[in-house]
Amino acid sequence: MEGGKDTIKKLKITLACASGMSTTMLCKKIIAAAEQRGYECECEAYGISTLSAVAPGSDLLLLGPQVRYRLEEIRKNYPNIPVEVINMMDYGAMNGEKIFSEMAQKYGW
Amino acid sequence: MKENKMDHFINKILPVVDKFQNNLYVSSIMEGMMSSMPVLMASAVLQLIYSFPITAWTNFLTKTGLYGLFGTVVTICNMTALFIVFGIGRVVGNKKGIDGLNSGLASLLCFLIITPLTVDEAGGTLINTSWFSAQGIFTAIIVALVASSIYAFCVKKNIVIKLPEAVPGFVAKSFAGIPAALITVIPFIAVRGLFAATSYGSFSQFIYSIVQTPLVGLGNSLPAHLVAILIACFLWWLGIHGTLVVLSVMMAVWQPPMIENITAAAAGLPIPNVLSFLSIFLVLQFMGGPGCLFGLYVDMALFSKSQRYKAQSKLSLVSGVFNIIEPTVYGLPIVLNPVLLIPYLGLPIVIYVAYYLLATAGIIGIPCVGLTMMVVPGPIAGFLLGGGVSLGIFTIAALILTCLVYYPFFKILDAQALKQESGQAKLAK
Numbered sequence: 001m002e003g004g005k006d007t008i009k010k011l012k013i014t015l016a017c018a019s020g021m022s023t024t025m026l027c028k029k030i031i032a033a034a035e036q037r038g039y040e041c042e043c044e045a046y047g048i049s050t051l052s053a054v055a056p057g058s059d060l061l062l063l064g065p066q067v068r069y070r071l072e073e074i075r076k077n078y079p080n081i082p083v084e085v086i087n088m089m090d091y092g093a094m095n096g097e098k099i100f101s102e103m104a105q106k107y108g109w
Numbered sequence: 110m111k112e113n114k115m116d117h118f119i120n121k122i123l124p125v126v127d128k129f130q131n132n133l134y135v136s137s138i139m140e141g142m143m144s145s146m147p148v149l150m151a152s153a154v155l156q157l158i159y160s161f162p163i164t165a166w167t168n169f170l171t172k173t174g175l176y177g178l179f180g181t182v183v184t185i186c187n188m189t190a191l192f193i194v195f196g197i198g199r200v201v202g203n204k205k206g207i208d209g210l211n212s213g214l215a216s217l218l219c220f221l222i223i224t225p226l227t228v229d230e231a232g233g234t235l236i237n238t239s240w241f242s243a244q245g246i247f248t249a250i251i252v253a254l255v256a257s258s259i260y261a262f263c264v265k266k267n268i269v270i271k272l273p274e275a276v277p278g279f280v281a282k283s284f285a286g287i288p289a290a291l292i293t294v295i296p297f298i299a300v301r302g303l304f305a306a307t308s309y310g311s312f313s314q315f316i317y318s319i320v321q322t323p324l325v326g327l328g329n330s331l332p333a334h335l336v337a338i339l340i341a342c343f344l345w346w347l348g349i350h351g352t353l354v355v356l357s358v359m360m361a362v363w364q365p366p367m368i369e370n371i372t373a374a375a376a377g378l379p380i381p382n383v384l385s386f387l388s389i390f391l392v393l394q395f396m397g398g399p400g401c402l403f404g405l406y407v408d409m410a411l412f413s414k415s416q417r418y419k420a421q422s423k424l425s426l427v428s429g430v431f432n433i434i435e436p437t438v439y440g441l442p443i444v445l446n447p448v449l450l451i452p453y454l455g456l457p458i459v460i461y462v463a464y465y466l467l468a469t470a471g472i473i474g475i476p477c478v479g480l481t482m483m484v485v486p487g488p489i490a491g492f493l494l495g496g497g498v499s500l501g502i503f504t505i506a507a508l509i510l511t512c513l514v515y516y517p518f519f520k521i522l523d524a525q526a527l528k529q530e531s532g533q534a535k536l537a538k
Binding site for chain 2: 070
């Protein structure tokens with residue numbers, strides 16, 4: 001990612017579920033996981049219908065599994081931002097650490 | 110093999126759900142209607158204040174005139190058709206890539222144009238506000254979808270007045286929007302004129318009699334509510350947000366009876382509709398979330414012997430009390446869990462039928478406060494919904510029932526996990 005060359009590594013991760021309520025619980029854990037790896041991470045959760053106002057500029061969009069049927073559409077809307085669906089088990093366990101480390105590996109952060 | 114078949118099945122369902130819920134107009138209707146919810150919440154708070162069942166309090170409110178004032182404000186808050194028409198018009202505009210504020214305002218204008226007016230003896234203009242309330246909701250939806258689509262079409266086709274380049278930008282901009290607004294308004298002026306000549310007298314009356322009344326009659330019946338609850342819970346069992354999917358389609362049908370209940374309560378009249386969005390919300394949301402999971406959270410917290418469910422309980426209990434089910438649905442998990450399928454689908458149905466029978470018989474009160482904040486814990490929500498103490502007691506009884514019904518099913522899961530854990534412990538030795 002572009003952030004890699006800067007001295008302070010910044011990340012913006014945007015989460016989406018139906019109303020942005022249950023994914024909010026996950027945000028703190030993702031931020032903690034990112035900070036452990038030396039990233040300054042901005043991570044917030046929104047309702048999927050309000051994404052258009054907040055998604056631009058994100059390094060990653062994560063969808064809650066309950067709205068995974070919208071994946072294709074979201075990918076089409078944001079061709080320049082990687083979009084992933086959070087794994088059900090990790091989501092249920094609110095395992096921000098595992099979610100972040102998998103994404104970090106996949107996108108080479 | 111079984112897992113693969115299930116995956117295959119879910120992959121087949123996903124696009125269907127997507128088409129259903131993600132259709133531009135269907136999702137705009139729901140999102141637009143949802144945007145009127147904060148107004149209803151304001152009215153719900155006022156309702157709670159002025160209907161607080163202490164005689165000294167109501168006497169005080171009546172003496173100071175606050176009672177009437179609060180009632181009036183509640184009635185105004187429930188002119189939801191006005192908020193909905195703007196909300197939907199705005200969402201459609203945004204989705205079509207134009208400025209939603211303009212398409213929302215154009216929709217509101219068109220809605221007012223087709224609303225019946227009368228002139229009193231003194232020459233003043235009167236609007237019967239029931240067209241802004243429950244009766245006008247379907248008209249509002251139709252007008253908003255059509256008006257905002259026309260408006261967006263005109264803007265995107267660039268049907269604007271172009272002034273010479275010497276004209277300052279802000280002047281040119283204010284002229285630019287005129288043709289789009291005019292073209293949007295003209296069909297509605299024609300509609301108003303045409304329907305005035307029919308026996309219905311107005312477009313609003315026509316839609317109310319021909320579309321809204323039959324559709325609400327059909328969609329707000331007990332069988333329709335039960336099917337909707339079943340579909341919502343089954344989709345959740347597959348790991349899809351079933352509530353969102355069902356509401357996208359049914360919100361329009363369930364909101365008018367809810368508004369009728371709220372306005373009847375504000376006017377001190379008997380509550381007309383046993384079934385409405387509020388009764389669905391009571392059972393599908395306030396009882397620990399879809400599937401009436403309250404009992405499962407409690408059983409898990411009290412009776413877990415396995416490490417697995419002890420750990421899960423820490424995640425589930427706190428979120429679950431506030432009716433947030435995702436940690437439980439995906440963590441326990443409920444998704445594709447054969448042991449839990451029966452209570453997960455069965456409990457909401459049993460409780461809903463019980464509610465329907467008791468409320469119809471007049472034994473428990475009917476919800477009539479627009480409390481649609483999903484995180485209010487069930488034991489509290491039952492008392493706040495305006496159905497009186499009887500509805501509160503019913504809710505608590507139902508929550509106790511969920512504890513009892515989920516217990517044997519949870520014991521099966523816990524025993525399985527315990528066996529697995531002791532097996533692993535032996536292996537480790």
